[in-house]
Amino acid sequence: MRKFGIILLLILFPVFSLMAQGYIDVVVIDAGHGGKDPGAVGSKYKEKDITLSIALKLGNYIEENLNDVKVIYTRKSDKFIPLHKRSEIANKNNADLFISIHCNATSSSRPYGSETFVMGPHKNDDNLEVAKQENASVLLEDNYESQYEGFDPNSPEAHIIFSLYQNTYLNQSLKIADRVQTQFRERVSRRDRGVKQAGFLVLWRAAMPSILVEAGFLSNPREQEFLGSEKGQVYIASAIFRAFRNYKMEMEGDSNQQKDTVKKTKEDIVAKEKKEDKEKEIAEEDAINDDKDDLFFAVQFATSTEKKSVSSFDNIDNVKRYYQNGMYKYFTGHERSLNTAVSLQHKIQKLGYDDAFVIAFYNGERISVSKASKRLAEE
Ligand SMILES: [Zn+2]
Incomplete structure (x- = not known):
């Protein structure tokens, strides 16, 4: 009987999670690093400042354009927040999506472009390296050993074992990650470094689809200028916004769209199209000049x-x-x-x-x- 119950649960679990994924109305936006943790440090800008600026812009776009969505920030100022606290904020608020924003840095000044990660086993050392760098933030936390089940950020094996934890929300996470990269590539001419997997402590405990966006490389001088500029931050934030909007529409599905169509007056649709055209104009204006390399x-x-x-x-x-x-x-x-x-x-x-x-x-x-x-x- 007990066995049967477990089997029933296994059968019903996907049904429940399907039901729960209906509406995307709470999103947690996580600006990477902050306070005593600067993240990657370029010659001119710090990761923590750029991620905060992009996060606030993204939240603004969502609040202005999608008024049924509640935006929650893990931080809105230059503050240190432990990694486990960030996913905790998302879990406590029953968020439907967790978006963590970061910038890359490597020892070489050559690499550039944007990539989006989901939680999963890494396929190459570069991906592992990104996760290691991001996870190193825990070294600044008190008692990190007890918070992450004894995880040692200095041990390569620990990263591998940890990345094998099952990601219940892998498919949806891959979906939103793909939308983000598509927007980067097609609308704001970012170099698309692809959707990748690695074990990130900040995503580990998130009980919802979650992604970590590496907007670009502070170690690349041109890209540092781009990421530090108002225009660059608008490009990155607006691309993630459009990806989120597409994802939300897809996840909420047809029934909801039908309801919407009935509700919408013709004027609404025309106004929306105009707005989208305008948005497109902004994004396309300098499209080919953006990615200089x-x-x-x-x-x-x-x-x-x-x-x-x-x-x-x-x-x-x-x-x-x-x-x-x-x-x-x-x-x-x-x-x-x-x-x-x-x-x-x-x-x-x-x-x-x-x-x-x-x-x-x-x-x-x-x-x-x-x-x-x-x-x-x-x-
Ligand atoms: Zn980071």
Whole structure:
């Protein structure tokens, strides 16, 4: 009988968790580090200040645009909060999502770009290294041994064992992580370093989907400037906001959308579209200039003397625009190899843009395709 009960529980558990995931209306935003823990320290900026600034911006966007969502911050000022306390705040408030914001740093000044982590076993040493660095914050806590079941942040084995703890919310965490990276890549031209897994103490006890965003590298001088700038912080926060909004809509599902449609007047929809267009305009304005170190191929398919919105090409996704020699030029794609760029070109040609051709960007500027291929071969 007891066995049967356990089996029944095992069967019902996913059903309960499915029911519980219906509404996404409480989000905890965690600005990494703070107070005596500066996090990564660049030549100009400290991680704790950048994460706080991005966290507050993100919270603002959510409060302004999604009024059914309650935003809770783990800190709103320069304060030290132990890692276990941060997930505790989320658990106590029955949060539906936990977003921890951080910046990377390495001994080399080369690496750049954004990556998003979920709790899980790391697949390579770089990922382990990120977790080790972030987990080192516990060394500043009193009695950390008792708080983390004897976890020793200096022992590599401890990190491995700890990362094997089952992540009940892995699928949803991967989903929101993927939305964040998509926004970084497609809307604000960040280098997409991917969705990764590693064992983070700050996510360990979170009883809800949770992610840790590494917005960029303070060890890379250009990226440090970007992360420290108002514009850079707006880009990062708005990308995470849009990812959150998409995730929320998806999780709340169709039934809710139908309800919404009935409720919404035509004016609401028009106003929303206008707002989204405006948002898009802001994000796309300097899209190709942002990631200065980035080298990529793309497919140009149209030009115009008048500035057109990138959303006016409705059969092509992720259109970007740049201005050159008195003309507005439109392209799509962010390809790291010439081969994939050429197959994208064929795809675009099939959509009726017979003249579509492959172009390349480096340092935010058009360069010849042959130059780009050469540079790539040298890397
Ligand atoms: Zn950090």
